[in-house]
Amino acid sequence: MVGAINRDTVVAVFLLLFCGVFYAASFQIEQTSYGTIGAEVWPRLILAVMFVLSSIYLFQSVRKGPDEAARHEAGFLSRYRNAILCYGLFLAFLLALDFLGMLLGGIAFVFLALSVLGERTPRQLAIHALVAVVSVGAMWAIFTFALRVILPEGEILAIW
Amino acid sequence: MLIENVIGAFGEVVQIKILLLMALGVLSGLIAGAIPGFTITMAVVLTLPFTFGLSTVEGLATMIGVFVGGLSGGLMSGVLTGIPGTPSSVATTFDGFPMARKGRPGLALGIGVWSSFFGGIFSAILLMTLAPQLARIGLEFGPWDYFSLVLFALTITASLAGENLVKGLIAGALGLLVATIGEDDINGVARFNFGTDALKQGFAFLPVLVGLFAFSQLMSDVQDTKAARKPLMEKGAKAVRVEHLAAVKAIAGNWINLIRSSLIGVFTGILPAAGGSISNILAYDQAKKASKRPQDFGTGCAEGIVASESANNATAGGALITMMALGIPGDVVTAVMLGALLIHDVVPSPSFIGDQPVLAYSIFLAFFLANFLMLGTQAIALRAFLMVTRIPMYMLAGVILTYCAIGVFALHNVTFDIWTLFWFGLLGYIMRQLGFPLAPMILGVVLGGIAEVNLSRALAISDDLGLFITRPWSLFFLIIAIFSMVFPWYQKQRGRKPWTLGFLPALCLALAPPLFMMGGIPRPIVGGLLVAIGVWLLVSRHRQGWQLEPPEEHEVHLEET
Numbered sequence: 001m002v003g004a005i006n007r008d009t010v011v012a013v014f015l016l017l018f019c020g021v022f023y024a025a026s027f028q029i030e031q032t033s034y035g036t037i038g039a040e041v042w043p044r045l046i047l048a049v050m051f052v053l054s055s056i057y058l059f060q061s062v063r064k065g066p067d068e069a070a071r072h073e074a075g076f077l078s079r080y081r082n083a084i085l086c087y088g089l090f091l092a093f094l095l096a097l098d099f100l101g102m103l104l105g106g107i108a109f110v111f112l113a114l115s116v117l118g119e120r121t122p123r124q125l126a127i128h129a130l131v132a133v134v135s136v137g138a139m140w141a142i143f144t145f146a147l148r149v150i151l152p153e154g155e156i157l158a159i160w
Numbered sequence: 161m162l163i164e165n166v167i168g169a170f171g172e173v174v175q176i177k178i179l180l181l182m183a184l185g186v187l188s189g190l191i192a193g194a195i196p197g198f199t200i201t202m203a204v205v206l207t208l209p210f211t212f213g214l215s216t217v218e219g220l221a222t223m224i225g226v227f228v229g230g231l232s233g234g235l236m237s238g239v240l241t242g243i244p245g246t247p248s249s250v251a252t253t254f255d256g257f258p259m260a261r262k263g264r265p266g267l268a269l270g271i272g273v274w275s276s277f278f279g280g281i282f283s284a285i286l287l288m289t290l291a292p293q294l295a296r297i298g299l300e301f302g303p304w305d306y307f308s309l310v311l312f313a314l315t316i317t318a319s320l321a322g323e324n325l326v327k328g329l330i331a332g333a334l335g336l337l338v339a340t341i342g343e344d345d346i347n348g349v350a351r352f353n354f355g356t357d358a359l360k361q362g363f364a365f366l367p368v369l370v371g372l373f374a375f376s377q378l379m380s381d382v383q384d385t386k387a388a389r390k391p392l393m394e395k396g397a398k399a400v401r402v403e404h405l406a407a408v409k410a411i412a413g414n415w416i417n418l419i420r421s422s423l424i425g426v427f428t429g430i431l432p433a434a435g436g437s438i439s440n441i442l443a444y445d446q447a448k449k450a451s452k453r454p455q456d457f458g459t460g461c462a463e464g465i466v467a468s469e470s471a472n473n474a475t476a477g478g479a480l481i482t483m484m485a486l487g488i489p490g491d492v493v494t495a496v497m498l499g500a501l502l503i504h505d506v507v508p509s510p511s512f513i514g515d516q517p518v519l520a521y522s523i524f525l526a527f528f529l530a531n532f533l534m535l536g537t538q539a540i541a542l543r544a545f546l547m548v549t550r551i552p553m554y555m556l557a558g559v560i561l562t563y564c565a566i567g568v569f570a571l572h573n574v575t576f577d578i579w580t581l582f583w584f585g586l587l588g589y590i591m592r593q594l595g596f597p598l599a600p601m602i603l604g605v606v607l608g609g610i611a612e613v614n615l616s617r618a619l620a621i622s623d624d625l626g627l628f629i630t631r632p633w634s635l636f637f638l639i640i641a642i643f644s645m646v647f648p649w650y651q652k653q654r655g656r657k658p659w660t661l662g663f664l665p666a667l668c669l670a671l672a673p674p675l676f677m678m679g680g681i682p683r684p685i686v687g688g689l690l691v692a693i694g695v696w697l698l699v700s701r702h703r704q705g706w707q708l709e710p711p712e713e714h715e716v717h718l719e720e721t
Contacts, residue, residue, distance in 0.1 A: 011594055015330065022337065022352065030349045036620035039349040042612045043340040050333040057326045082388065083379045083589060090561065090582055097575060106562045113561065117382055117554035118389055135559040139566055147213040149570040 008061030015054035019047050085116045101154020106136040162288070169521035172217050173529065181218055182225040182526065186533045189229020190541035191548055194237045194245040200230030200436075202374045204496045206560070208366060208503075209567030216504040216519065221526035223500055227493055228280060228530035231436055231473050232538070235272035235465075236545055239265060240400070248436030248472040251444035255457065255464030262460050265400045270407025271465045273538050275418065278411065279470030280531035282422040283429070283477025287484075288524045291513060294430075294485035298510030301486075303617035304627050308637035310611040313432035313488055314603055316644040320438065321597035325648045331596045335604020336611065338363065345609055346616050358576050365499045367568040367580035368605055372598050373492075374564055375585025378557040380592055388554040402539065410462040417447050417463055418470050425471035429478020435491030436472035443471030473531070480527060484508055484520060487610070492599050495606045503571070636674040643667050655708050661701050668694030 026047070029040040077084070093109040100108060110132035118124055143149040172178075185207065192203035207226045211219030234249030239256035252272060259268040301309070314336075318328030341352045342362020353359035382388040411418060421443035428439035447467035448457045457464050479494040487508040489495035501508060506519065513520040568577045588598060618627065628634050646663070654660045668690040675687030701707075 007594070025352055025354065029351050032347045032349060034347065036616050037346075039344045039347045039351055042344075042615065043337065043351060046333055046336045046340065050330060050337065053326055053330045053333060057330060060324075060326065080383070082382045082385060086379060086382065086557075086561070087582075087586060087589075090565075090585075093565070094575070094578055094582060097578070102566060102569070106566070110558045110562050113558040114555060117385070117558065118552065131555060131559065136562055139563055143566055143570055147210070147570065149212075150573060151566065151569065152575065 006061055006064060006067035008064065008067075009058065012054055012058035012061050016051065016058065019051045019054060023047050023051075082117055086113055089113050089116065097152055097154070099155050101157050102151040103136065103140045104154060104156060105152075106140065107132045110136055162292075165517045165521040166288070166525065168518040169525045172518060172522045173221060173525045178218055178221050178526075179529070179533070181214070181222045182530055183533050183537055185222040185225025186229035186530055187537045187541055187544070189226035189231075190233035190236070190534065190537065191229075191544050192226070193230035193233025193249075194541070194545040195548060196237055196243045196245055198245075199373075199377065200227060200246055200248070201492050201496060202377060203230050204493055205366075205370050205374050206563065206567065208496065208500055209570050211500065212503070212570055216501075216506055217522045217526075219500065219504060220497070220523055221530075223497060224523065224526045225530045225533065227476055227497070228473070228527065228534050229537070229541070230493075231280075231476055232273065232276040232469075232534050233541065233545070234472075235276070235469055236269065236542060237549075239268045239272060246436070248440055248475070249468065250437070251440040251468035252465055252472075254444065254468075255459070255461050258458065258460035259462075259465070260460075264403075264460075266403040267406050267410070267462075268460075268465060269400060269542075270403045271410050271462050272469045273402065273535065274404070274407045274411050275421075275466045275469035276473040277531050277535050278418055279422045279425055279473035280476065280534070281528065282419070282470070283426045283474035284524065284528040284531065286426050287477040287481050287527060288521070291481045291485045291520075291524070294481060295510045295513045298486045301510065301633055302631060303614040303621070304631050305633035305637065306614040307611055307618060308628060308634040308641070309432075309486070309488060310607045310614070312637040312641040312644065313607060314600060315641040316432060316647075317603050318597070318600045319644045319647045321599045324595065325645060327596045328600045331591065331598065332600035332604045335601035335606075336608040337604075338368065338601075339605050339608025340612070345613060358579075363580050363584075364568075364571055364577055365502070365605065366571050367577040368584045369496060369499060369602060370564050370568055371581040371584025371586075372588035372591075372602060375561065375581060376588030376592055376598070378560060379585070379589045382554050382557045388557070389552050391550050391552055400542075402542075411466055414463055414466045417450070417466050420450070421447060421467040421471040422474040425474025426478040426481075428471070429475035429480075429491065430482050431478075432482060432488050435479065435493065436475040439471040439475045440468040443467040477527060480523070484513060484523065486510060487512070489603065489606060492602055495602050498606055632674040632677040635677070636671065639670050639674065640667075643670070658706055658708065661706055661708070662698075665694040665697040665701075668697070 023044065026040045026044050029038075029043075031038060031040075089109055089112050093105050096108075097105050111128050114128035114131060115125060118128065140151060143151055188207065189200065189203055192198045193200055203226050204223055207223055211222055214222065230246065231248055234245035234247075235252045235256060237243050237245040238249045238253040239260050242253055242257040244250045244253050256268045256272060259265070314332040315329070318332050319325050321328045321331075339362075341359060343350050343360060350360045424443045424446060425436075425439045428442060429435065444457075444464055444467045447463050448454050451457065451463055453461070475491070476493075479489070479491045480497075483489050483494045483498055485508075487498070487510075489498045498508065506512075506516070564581060565578050568581045569575065571577055591598060591601070629638065643663075643666075650660050650663045654663075672687040672690045672694070675683045675690065678684070
């Protein structure tokens, strides 16, 4: 039975559950005595359509049978390594934003992202550091001085 | 009236600052469009944050410059390396690259550039003349008609956007659902905030868009470590001198092809959601059918380049016609433009051109002028493109990701927007990997509010749901929405299953009744013509014994332009 499940089936089941969660959440929407249609009507209409479509998708995926190509695919981690690392680094950049600020955080993110994705020879690391400082520094300067956007300063630069 | 508005717009647009911004936009678009893996949508999205500090006209003129430049940039890599820079230039490579390999890369580039220019100018003229007329028709629309139009825009995007219609429709519904998160426009009530204050305001459009398109695209581009570390183009493209005079002569001998292809481009653009990725293939196929030497196509003939390049640039004008006249984006790029207009507090609708003629005509004029700037900056762009192609993709991706974060922060100066960028970037990447098209989702996000407001208005006027099928325009849009959902099966089975022979006659016959219902003189005449065409198609196919025709060589699919 497990062997008969393919990726689309899993996604379709997830979508059905997603519809269920949002449908339940639609009961939390405040009911008003004004307005032609309640605030919950339109989202429920969309969820009903989505539920029907997801059911069709589930039916299609079950009829398709197991995904032969997926069995021969390379491991999940090696296939999505770069994307996982980049999303992880971006998450770290976001979490550290209050502390490092946009300038230092941005430079650190670019340097680490380039070093993770590219080669890590001393020469390449130096190039990555240069690219990080110049590109983020230039963007920070354009937004701060030319477009007058106050970017997050961070605790470190605030002390200085 | 037209002249007055153009003169008024002239004063707004023809200023040194705006022309410089537009030239910069065109140049950026040309380079971005030329780089395989970068799309015009991404270029326009990334330009948007820079326009926050600019006036409405300055910002929009810059973005239109990027749009026009992007459509023309794809041909550079297509001709010089055989790899189209954007899906809008796929058909250009069919003849552009062989011509370059035969030793005439300068001529191929010249034909491409000048065809783009003429296609763009042609559509700019149609934009100025047709958009006000379409807006007048749009004034007849009631909320029922608008709701059905949005439904049609979503179904046609879903049907053209990928292999699986159901996945496209799910993506569209997901976009509509995302648009409902936060305070609703009608009752002012928070929805789906799950007890958090941050979600009470909902998601800002720009971070959602940048996350879905740019972030996820960059992650897909660096997925393969080996490919990401190589320069953008390994096939070394060399600088060439563009043969302008010879190119103009070649186009002059192809003027019927140029006009036909430009018309195909404009009308593909007018159709909600259909963009340059479709029009270039359609125009190429039509040019081949109409040619006296169809056997030369694919070997480096000028006709193929003229068809593809004039059509894809003309599509931009068509897409702007729908956006300006009805407030419905003609494709994904114009969906971004619509978002940009909303950020600048401009809401396109049928009354927009009449209410704000100077601003509307400034946009038209900016599109017109951008085509001239494209001609002027093309030589610089070619050199810049050759330099950029030496950079590996991973370096560009890392830098652009940070730029995305800074850009979306600049919108409201809140970190929540960068979180939105992150989550929608993740969602977009997962959807790409699972084969869900992103274009319907984006359109769902953009059109969700419009659909809900019009549904609410329709029900406020009358609770009779029958009005959705008794009002002519609403019925018209619902009929084409149904046919657009059947279109993927039609395309797949054309030439193989007998029922496909009845698709076009059925479409013609089904569209006639709403046109008769509209009354007046011209529309019933068009309805009568549709009936005549439908009957003629049925009779001729019956006479041929319902013989199946071989399918088209190139299937039409909407790709992110």
